[in-house]
Amino acid sequence: MDNIILTGMPGVGKSTIGVILAKEIGYRFLDSDLLIQEREKRLLKEIIAEEGIDGFLEIENRVNASIQTENTVIATGGSAVYGYEAMRHFKETGRVVYLHLEYDQLKKRLGDLKDRGVVLREGQTLLDIYKERELLYRQYADLILDETGRDLENTLAELIRQLHITGHK
Numbered sequence: 001m002d003n004i005i006l007t008g009m010p011g012v013g014k015s016t017i018g019v020i021l022a023k024e025i026g027y028r029f030l031d032s033d034l035l036i037q038e039r040e041k042r043l044l045k046e047i048i049a050e051e052g053i054d055g056f057l058e059i060e061n062r063v064n065a066s067i068q069t070e071n072t073v074i075a076t077g078g079s080a081v082y083g084y085e086a087m088r089h090f091k092e093t094g095r096v097v098y099l100h101l102e103y104d105q106l107k108k109r110l111g112d113l114k115d116r117g118v119v120l121r122e123g124q125t126l127l128d129i130y131k132e133r134e135l136l137y138r139q140y141a142d143l144i145l146d147e148t149g150r151d152l153e154n155t156l157a158e159l160i161r162q163l164h165i166t167g168h169k
């Protein structure tokens with residue numbers, strides 16, 4: 001199963017880049033946040049409000065660990081790296097790519113974190129989760145792509161170059 005799994009903070013462009021990458025290389029595209037919403041029949045922010053953060057993370061981990069697909073670009077939610085089983089599954093079924101963006105640029109891109117369904121514990125700031133997740137993203141990554149100073153086209157071209165992809169076979 002040669003999947004490409006995109007990880008990174010909310011706002012780095014996992015879904016946007018994922019859709020375009022899938023088109024470019026002839027893969028399918030799957031947004032794991034949308035899959036969670038579909039299976040749970042609720043929006044992410046509703047799941048977080050009703051189940052709490054730990055409940056949401058359990059659901060996210062379970063759904064991500066159950067994904068059975070091949071030749072697919074998978075855009076994960078920013079909190080997917082908290083799910084050990086899911087990340088182990090992703091490592092076994094594809095290449096994990098960490099889309100890295102410097103904190104200052106990320107902060108400019110993001111609006112209200114609660115409206116985005118971002119997992120943020122009481123009292124946590126964006127900088128807190130950035131520092132916490134950065135270590136996990138790097139730990140699981142097969143490839144780290146620094147988006148700092150790159151536009152969408154340059155990020156996509158560099159990603160394809162680094163993955164050595166010529167298209168679906």
